[in-house]
Amino acid sequence: MSDNNPIGIFDSGIGGLTVFKEVSRMMPNEDILYLGDTARVPYGTRSAETVARYSFECTDFLMSRHVKVLVVACNTVSAISLSEIRDRVPVPVIGVIEPGARAAVTATKNKRIGVIGTEATIRSHAYFRAIKAIDETVEVSGLACPLFVPLVEEGWTEGDIARLVAEKYLAQLKNRDIDTIVLGCTHYPLLKEVIEEVMDCITIIDSAVETGKALKSVLAEGPLLKHSRESGTHKFFVTDSAEKFISVGERFLGREIRDIERVRL
Ligand code: DGL
Numbered sequence: 001m002s003d004n005n006p007i008g009i010f011d012s013g014i015g016g017l018t019v020f021k022e023v024s025r026m027m028p029n030e031d032i033l034y035l036g037d038t039a040r041v042p043y044g045t046r047s048a049e050t051v052a053r054y055s056f057e058c059t060d061f062l063m064s065r066h067v068k069v070l071v072v073a074c075n076t077v078s079a080i081s082l083s084e085i086r087d088r089v090p091v092p093v094i095g096v097i098e099p100g101a102r103a104a105v106t107a108t109k110n111k112r113i114g115v116i117g118t119e120a121t122i123r124s125h126a127y128f129r130a131i132k133a134i135d136e137t138v139e140v141s142g143l144a145c146p147l148f149v150p151l152v153e154e155g156w157t158e159g160d161i162a163r164l165v166a167e168k169y170l171a172q173l174k175n176r177d178i179d180t181i182v183l184g185c186t187h188y189p190l191l192k193e194v195i196e197e198v199m200d201c202i203t204i205i206d207s208a209v210e211t212g213k214a215l216k217s218v219l220a221e222g223p224l225l226k227h228s229r230e231s232g233t234h235k236f237f238v239t240d241s242a243e244k245f246i247s248v249g250e251r252f253l254g255r256e257i258r259d260i261e262r263v264r265l
Helices: 017-026 048-064 075-088 097-107 119-124 126-134 148-153 160-174 188-199 207-221 242-253
Strands: 007-011 032-036 069-072 112-117 139-144 180-184 203-206 234-238 260-262
Touching: 007 017, 007 048, 017 032, 017 207, 017 242, 032 048, 048 069, 048 075, 048 119, 069 075, 069 207, 075 097, 075 112, 075 119, 075 126, 097 112, 097 126, 097 180, 097 203, 097 207, 112 119, 112 126, 112 160, 112 188, 119 126, 119 139, 126 139, 139 160, 148 160, 148 188, 148 242, 160 188, 180 188, 180 207, 188 203, 203 207, 234 242, 242 260
Parallel strands: 007 032, 007 069, 032 234, 112 139, 112 180, 180 203, 234 260
Antiparallel strands: none
């Protein structure tokens, strides 16, 4: 695999742009292919078997485009089928759970960490296991916040509705004495300000940032970092109409999304 091949990133939808944003910021010369399975989002409410099947289709699509590394931006997929994806492909595969878990364990002072994510991610206990594998004395409280994903997909990331929903969910974590919270879902970094306001004085771990760092070190070790200093190209693939992806995505990225194509998996 050549170091000039693109990085492949996939998510169930638009939320993985949080990871794309960090990766393109940290490695501006890399070419990136982003696939959002917008026709089938959300994954987080589906069975493990269905999530795995969808994720293999996303994987095969990006592999057919010769990516040099695969970033599974979706927490739900990372929680359910990461090891099967690794068995399936000959390139390094980076998930979002391990980097987030590691950063949370480093950040916590009182060894009490909260993890919020989709129902499937929380049900899988993947963060619980990843955190305990690093430090088994840490206590982990998981909480599913299913309405956060449609809020973000709708572009309602601030204002009264977002705040009320966050207050309702996060009240369940407030009496747990946690000092660190992991945003264990691609979409949640877009609600970071609201979550910060509601949780007050807590360290927030954004898996997107941590995943970008993990990717960079895997590419450096490869060695697979692209040598050219020219700006990288960014191509987006979606499985449903591109319009909503473009309007929410552009607002979030603060730039135009030009090269976008609708595909069938
Ligand atoms: N990408 C998913 C995740 O990070 C959230 C959206 C969904 O449920 O598909 O868990």
